[in-house]
Amino acid sequence: MDVPFIGQVPTDVVMTWVLMIIVGPVFIIILTKMRKWPLIWEYMRTTHHRKIGTMYILASILFFFRGGMDALLMRTQLAVPENEFWLYQGDKYNELFTFHGTVMIFFVAMPLLIGLMNVAIPLQIGANDLAFPYMNAVSFWLFFAGAMVFNMSFFFNAAPNVGWTAYAPLSTEAHTTDINNNYYIFGLQVSGLGTILTAINMIVTIIRLRAPGMRLTRMPLFPWSTLVTSILILAAFPVLTIALTLLMFDRFYGTHFFTTEMGDPVYWQHLFWIFGHPEVYILILPAFGIFSDVISHFSKQRVYGYRSMVIALILIALLGFMVWAHHMFTVGLGAFANTFFAITTMMIAVPTGIKVFNWLFTIRHGSFRVTTPMLFALGFIPTFVMGGVTGVMLAVAAADYQYHDSYFVVAHFHYTMVGGTILGAFAGIYYWFPKMTGKILDDRLGKWHFWLFVIGFHLTFLPQHFAGLQGMPRRVFTYLPEDGVAVYNLISTVGAFLMGISMLFLLLNLYKTAKTKETASADAWYGEGRTLEWTVASPAPEHPFEKVPYVKSVDHYWFHKQGTLEMLTADNPRPSPVSVKTIQPFLLGGVLSAMSIAFIYHWLWLEIVFGLATLAFFLIRTVIDERESVYRKEGET
Amino acid sequence: MNKRIKMTPLFLLLILSACDLRVLDPASETGRTIGSLIELSFLLMMIVLITVFILFAVFMQKYRAKDYTCIPPDRKENKWFEVTWTVLPILLLVVLAIPAVQATYSLTYKSEAEKGDLEEEGTHIEVTAEQYSFTFTYPNGKESTNDLVLPVDREVTFTLTSEDVVHSFWIPELAGKIDAIPGKETHLQVTPDEVGQYQGKCAEFCGSYHAEMRFTTRVVEEEEFERWREE
Numbered sequence: 001m002d003v004p005f006i007g008q009v010p011t012d013v014v015m016t017w018v019l020m021i022i023v024g025p026v027f028i029i030i031l032t033k034m035r036k037w038p039l040i041w042e043y044m045r046t047t048h049h050r051k052i053g054t055m056y057i058l059a060s061i062l063f064f065f066r067g068g069m070d071a072l073l074m075r076t077q078l079a080v081p082e083n084e085f086w087l088y089q090g091d092k093y094n095e096l097f098t099f100h101g102t103v104m105i106f107f108v109a110m111p112l113l114i115g116l117m118n119v120a121i122p123l124q125i126g127a128n129d130l131a132f133p134y135m136n137a138v139s140f141w142l143f144f145a146g147a148m149v150f151n152m153s154f155f156f157n158a159a160p161n162v163g164w165t166a167y168a169p170l171s172t173e174a175h176t177t178d179i180n181n182n183y184y185i186f187g188l189q190v191s192g193l194g195t196i197l198t199a200i201n202m203i204v205t206i207i208r209l210r211a212p213g214m215r216l217t218r219m220p221l222f223p224w225s226t227l228v229t230s231i232l233i234l235a236a237f238p239v240l241t242i243a244l245t246l247l248m249f250d251r252f253y254g255t256h257f258f259t260t261e262m263g264d265p266v267y268w269q270h271l272f273w274i275f276g277h278p279e280v281y282i283l284i285l286p287a288f289g290i291f292s293d294v295i296s297h298f299s300k301q302r303v304y305g306y307r308s309m310v311i312a313l314i315l316i317a318l319l320g321f322m323v324w325a326h327h328m329f330t331v332g333l334g335a336f337a338n339t340f341f342a343i344t345t346m347m348i349a350v351p352t353g354i355k356v357f358n359w360l361f362t363i364r365h366g367s368f369r370v371t372t373p374m375l376f377a378l379g380f381i382p383t384f385v386m387g388g389v390t391g392v393m394l395a396v397a398a399a400d401y402q403y404h405d406s407y408f409v410v411a412h413f414h415y416t417m418v419g420g421t422i423l424g425a426f427a428g429i430y431y432w433f434p435k436m437t438g439k440i441l442d443d444r445l446g447k448w449h450f451w452l453f454v455i456g457f458h459l460t461f462l463p464q465h466f467a468g469l470q471g472m473p474r475r476v477f478t479y480l481p482e483d484g485v486a487v488y489n490l491i492s493t494v495g496a497f498l499m500g501i502s503m504l505f506l507l508l509n510l511y512k513t514a515k516t517k518e519t520a521s522a523d524a525w526y527g528e529g530r531t532l533e534w535t536v537a538s539p540a541p542e543h544p545f546e547k548v549p550y551v552k553s554v555d556h557y558w559f560h561k562q563g564t565l566e567m568l569t570a571d572n573p574r575p576s577p578v579s580v581k582t583i584q585p586f587l588l589g590g591v592l593s594a595m596s597i598a599f600i601y602h603w604l605w606l607e608i609v610f611g612l613a614t615l616a617f618f619l620i621r622t623v624i625d626e627r628e629s630v631y632r633k634e635g636e637t
Numbered sequence: 638m639n640k641r642i643k644m645t646p647l648f649l650l651l652i653l654s655a656c657d658l659r660v661l662d663p664a665s666e667t668g669r670t671i672g673s674l675i676e677l678s679f680l681l682m683m684i685v686l687i688t689v690f691i692l693f694a695v696f697m698q699k700y701r702a703k704d705y706t707c708i709p710p711d712r713k714e715n716k717w718f719e720v721t722w723t724v725l726p727i728l729l730l731v732v733l734a735i736p737a738v739q740a741t742y743s744l745t746y747k748s749e750a751e752k753g754d755l756e757e758e759g760t761h762i763e764v765t766a767e768q769y770s771f772t773f774t775y776p777n778g779k780e781s782t783n784d785l786v787l788p789v790d791r792e793v794t795f796t797l798t799s800e801d802v803v804h805s806f807w808i809p810e811l812a813g814k815i816d817a818i819p820g821k822e823t824h825l826q827v828t829p830d831e832v833g834q835y836q837g838k839c840a841e842f843c844g845s846y847h848a849e850m851r852f853t854t855r856v857v858e859e860e861e862f863e864r865w866r867e868e
Contacts, residue, residue, distance in 0.1 A: 090845045163842050169819060170802040170844060260820030265803055299700070305714040308723075330805055330814045330841075332823035335745035339738050346730045350723060353685070357722040358714075360692050365712045367702040378697070385689045389682035396733065398740035399674045401813020402660045405805060405840040469658040469675075471809035473840040476848035483836070484659075526705070562708070 010087055013157045020155075045581040047133035049118045050540045052140045054436050056115025057429060059144060061506075063107040066151065068500060070100035075460075075496040078489050081481045093477035094161040095180075099154065101164030102184065105279070106191055107147040109417065112425040113286040114143075114198055117226050119540075120432050121202065123533035124220050126211025126551065128543055128576035131204040134585070134626070139194040139201065141589030146191025149596045153183035160184035163475060165276070166247070168258030168268035173251045179600055182251065185244050186596035192237050192244075199233035202226050209577075211532065212570035214551035220531045221296075221309055225289025228313045229282050232320065236278035243271035252602070266331055273324035281320040283417060285313060287424025288355060291377045294427050295359050297530055298374040299366025302555055305358040312351035312358075319348045329400045338397040345395035352388055356381065371525065372446030376427035379454045380419060387415025390465065405475075407485075408468025414461045426450075426506075434524035434538040439516065445509040452502030459495025463488035530558035535567075548573035580626040588617045659809040664831035664856065667744060667812040674740050681733050685726070744813070746794075746824035760793045766817035767800035768843060769850035779866050783852040788862035789832050795825045805841035808854050814840050829856040 001011045031037060043051055074096050077085040088096060118136070122129055130136045153159045158180045162171045171181055206227045210219065247268070249255040256262040296303045303309060325333060325341040359381060368374060390412040394400055403409055426449075433441050467488040472479060479485055520538040523529045535557055536544040547569040549556070559565040591613045598606035661672050762785075763774040772782045785808075787793055797806055797817040806825065807814040815825040839850035857865070 094842075094845065094847075161845075167803055167842070170842075175802055175844065265818060265820070299709075300702075301709055302711060302713070305719050308714070308719055330816050331818070332746075332815060332821070335742045338745060339741050342737060342741065343734060346734060349730060350726050353726045354719070354723055356689060357692075357718075360689070360696060361714070361718065363696045363700050365709065366700060367707060367709045368700055369702050369705060381693055382690060385686060389686050392682055392730070392733070393675065393678045396674055396678050396737040396740075398737060398744045398813070399671055399678060401744065401815070402671050402675065402809065404814050405842075466658060469660040471659040471807075471836060471838065473807070473838055473847075475842040478848050559711075562711075 009157055010092065012087065012092075013154065016155060044586050045583050047129075047137045047579050047582065047585075048542055049122050049130050049133070049136060050436060052136055053115045053118030053120075055140060056111045056118060056143070057436070059147065060108045060111040060115060063103050063111075063147060063151075065503065067100050067103035067108055068503060070096045070103070072496055072500050074100065075493040077477055078479070079493040080490065081479055081483070081486050083478065089477050091161050094163070094475070095154070095159040097475055098160045098163050098184070102150065102160070102188070103147075104417075105164060105283070106188060107143075107150065109283050109421045109425070110195060111143055111147075112429075113229075113283065113421070114139075114195070116290065116425065116428040116432060117198075117202060117222075117286065119436055120428075120533055121205060121223055121226055122209070123435060123536060123540055123544060124531050125206060125209065125214060125223050126532050126545055126549055127205060127209035128545055129579055130201050131209055131577055132201050133577050133579045134582065135197050136201055137582070137585035138588060139198040141585045142194030142197070142592065143191045145589035145593040145596075146187050146189070146194065149190060149593050149600075150183055150187025152597070153180065153187070158183060165272055166268075167272075168247065168250070168265045169260065171247060171251075171268075172259055173254075174259060182248075182600040185248050185251070186600055189241065189244050189248075190592050190596055192240055195233055196237045196241075199230040199237070202230040203234070206230075209574060211545070211548050211551050212573060217307075217310075218551055218554050218556070220289075220554070221292035221303060221306075221313075222286070222289035224310055225285045225292075225313055228317045229285045232278050232282050232285070232317050235321070236275045236282065239271055240275040240279075243268065243275065246271075248599075252599075266328075269328050269331065270324070273327045274321075277324040277327065278317075278320045280413075280416070281316055283421045284424075285316065287380075287421045287428075288313065290424045290428040290431070291359060291380055292362075293531065294373045294377045294431050295362050295368075296366075296555075297431075297525065297528065298371055298377075299363050299368040300528055301362055301366030302530075303358065304361040304365060305354070306554060308354055309358055312354045315351040316348060319344055319351075323348065326395060326397075326400070329397050330404045342395050342397040342400075346392060349388065349392050349395075356385060356388075369526070371430075372441065372443055372450060373427045373431035375447060375450045376423050376430065379450060380423040380427070383415060383419035383423065383454065383457070387412060387419050390415065403468060405473055406468035407464040407472045407474055407488075410474045411461045411464035411468060414457075414464075418457055418461075423454075426453075431525075432533070433513075434520035435533055435536075435540050437513075438519050438537075438539040439513050440518075440520045440524060441513050442509050445505050445512065449502050449505040449509065452505065453499055456495045456498030456500075456502055459498060460492050461495070463491045463495075467492075527561070528558075530555040532557060542579065543576065545573075578627040578630045582626060584617065584620065588614070591617070659836070663810050664833060664835065665811045665827050665829045667827045668810060670740050670744065671813055674736060677736060678733055681729055684729070746826055760788065760791050762793060762795050764795050764797040764806060764817065765800060766797065766804035766806065766839065766843075768802065769839070769846045771804075771806065771837070771839070771850075771852045775866055777866060779868075785837060785852055785854045786862060786865050787829050787854065787856045788859050789856050790828065790830055791859070792826060792828045795827075797823045797825065802843050803841050804839045804843050804850070806837070807840040808835055808837045810835040811854065816841060832856050832858060 001009055001014050003009045043055060073088055077083055077088040077093060160181045160183050162176060162181055166184060169175055206223055246257040250257050258265055258268045292303050322344040323341055325337060326345045329338050394403055394412060430441050430446055467485040470485050472485045522537050523534040524538050550568040550570040552565055553559060556565055560567045591610055595610035595614055598610055663669055663672050761776055765772045770783050772780060773785050774780050797815060799817040799819045804817040805814045806817055811829055812825060812827040815823050833856055835854040837852040837854050839847060
């Protein structure tokens with residue numbers, strides 16, 4: 001479409017502009033009318049874990065709709081053979097799947113889980129906040145800044161288009177000369193930094209701030225999985241940082257790390273997957289933790305095989321670092337390398353299997369109640385096992401020569417990522433919603449959400465296994481009638497829309513719950529809570545543990561209610577982290593986005609200005625300690 | 638549970654339709670080796686899947702609370718159960734790993750030495766991938782683009798490289814994929830044993846028109862191949 005003063009712009013981008021021009025002011029008017037600005041100002045300056053967690057979750061739900069829209073556009077284009085839907089052919093389609101993949105992994109799945117960690121971890125271990133509240137705010141605003149930078153790309157008609165894996169040399173300057181993929185580099189770089197900081201924060205919080213008596217072996221499984229995940233993040237994300245930096249140098253300054261003249265395209269694949277495979281465990285382990293807590297809670301039974309659950313988490317994490325080349329079986333690494341990575345990959349099935357059977361037997365020892373979070377946990381078990389078994393099939397290197405980069409793989413990783421991570425995140429949101437807002441989400445709407453989502457999910461992804469075996473490669477925008485994949489694709493498209501509809505029930509539910517006056521009690525789920533978060537009020541107050549409990553066993557609170565254990569308070573708890581109100585993290589995020597944009601468009605002077613501004617934040621931070629006033633007060637008393 | 642009951646006919650239909658999927662109905666020994674490996678892994682995994690599904694279904698029926706006030710007694714794990722579901726999957730994986738490793742070694746191209754002989758026999762084909770086509774060069778200098786002709790019952794060795802970005806060479810009915818990487822050579826061997834025409838595709842995302850990067854493979858009788866080659 002020809003826009004005056006700008007030139008040729010695709011109609012979908014123009015439509016977004018128009019939409020923004022209309023919706024933006026309306027939104028601002030509504031916020032002003034409802035007097036919400038003080039609340040927003042409050043959240044912009046907060047360092048409190050619950051508020052930051054809530055912002056993480058709200059932002060990721062927003063991006064979930066963004067990524068989901070891409071998915072629906074893709075499925076519409078693929079609904080029938082040789083389709084010509086709107087303008088989604090060629091590069092426009094490639095932008096769709098690049099956006100979908102990147103947004104769903106980095107700006108939906110990761111922040112959903114990190115948001116839940118923020119809300120639940122301190123409460124579950126009896127801490128008053130995360131160890132570094134200021135850094136926590138920095139983490140959030142870096143994630144948000146990265147996500148905004150990435151999302152701006154579409155708005156400026158320069159969406160990245162080389163897939164979320166950005167394989168070199170396609171992603172280098174020689175083959176994609178436009179600025180599109182610069183957005184990919186900077187979006188991920190900025191948000192990745194935030195993720196690394198979160199990992200440090202979680203590790204220190206869990207190691208240092210547990211309530212007295214809560215040994216690691218008495219800790220609930222969600223904090224356990226968070227601890228293991230954070231260590232994974234700390235080891236894996238710097239590899240992504242390095243890979244992106246090298247790619248940036250290739251694109252910006254004419255180096256040749258990933259091109260053929262002096263570098264090696266396969267080197268990118270190694271770096272990417274050394275990050276990328278641990279990344280999928282980073283996404284699934286916290287979900288495992290959520291399911292363990294949810295299943296145990298609603299089965300009114302301790303987690304079956306607590307010790308083996310923890311060992312399995314650690315084993316999965318360790319093995320997760322030894323399997324990256326199973327994404328590269330067809331690169332021609334040779335029979336020995338392929339065999340090695342095939343065997344290590346198969347080995348991961350064993351600890352995962354242990355966890356599945358332990359969940360099943362937790363149910364068997366208990367007496368379970370079907371609530372929305374439990375329903376998501378129950379739906380997860382068969383769904384995830386289906387994704388797990390195709391994982392073992394994919395591990396067979398020789399067979400992978402056939403599956404590789406076909407729709408079979410697409411089906412597999414959606415079964416694990418949606419069936420595991422996303423169902424886990426939903427379970428967690430419904431489960432801890434009282435701790436975030438003081439209200440319980442509507443159960444009936446929640447069940448509608450679950451059933452439509454799960455049925456839609458299986459309709460979408462089960463047929464894709466067959467499409468893959470029929471020879472349909474992934475990342476194609478069209479196929480022919482004689483390919484024999486039309487039926488599978490049509491069913492897939494129908495399923496995808498069903499999933500889309502199910503998400504409207506979540507929105508409706510959020511809206512309805514916001515309207516109700518009913519509030520949740522501290523022990524919000526029928527008074528059957530097992531862990532410490534259910535001892536504090538809903539929503540969790542700023543300083544939840546005035547008296548820090550002394551923990552003597554797993555599920556101490558539960559056994560206290562059963563009359564077998566007393567609830568004592570600890571005499572000498574650790575000092576609590578000091579929370580402050582500060583706008584610095586928000587501004588730092590803003591400055592980093594501006595610097596990213598300057599780099600993306602090669603505006604040298606702005607690069608320097610915003611680079612210096614970023615450094616200034618380090619200086620400010622070095623000389624100012626906002627805790628001083630608190631220390632002074634303590635000294636006086 | 639009603640979800641599963643409602644969807645059973647659909648699932649069955651899909652599974653029945655699986656019998657003539659390209660990957661599972663191949664026209665070469667290589668393809669059949671992979672096909673049977675897929676079937677073996679599928680069967681072994683069905684054992685796991687069905688076990689979990691049955692346990693799940695039974696537990697769903699049996700342990701759903703009828704009386705919400707009843708508190709089940711606190712119970713710890715049974716060590717032997719845990720040992721069982723650790724050891725049995727390991728055994729299952731060993732059963733799968735042995736043929737998997739064998740096949741990986743037999744299907745992954747190893748020897749550089751044979752190349753000389755093959756070139757004389759005329760079954761060594763150089764494949765050059767570029768955005769968005771494959772060019773095949775035969776030992777006698779014959780070149781063809783997006784049209785691969787192979788003699789039936791003769792072992793063919795492909796040596797692949799790329800002019801620009803990473804591509805992947807895939808004929809689902811004959812063999813698995815092998816990537817074509819700029820600046821590198823990769824190899825693939827296959828012996829087609831049924832005359833026919835098969836789809837070939839680029840399987841690694843390679844840019845704007847990746848979806849349209851296709852070629853046809855014609856497996857023909859020896860004489861016809863000779864005639865075509867001399868054209």
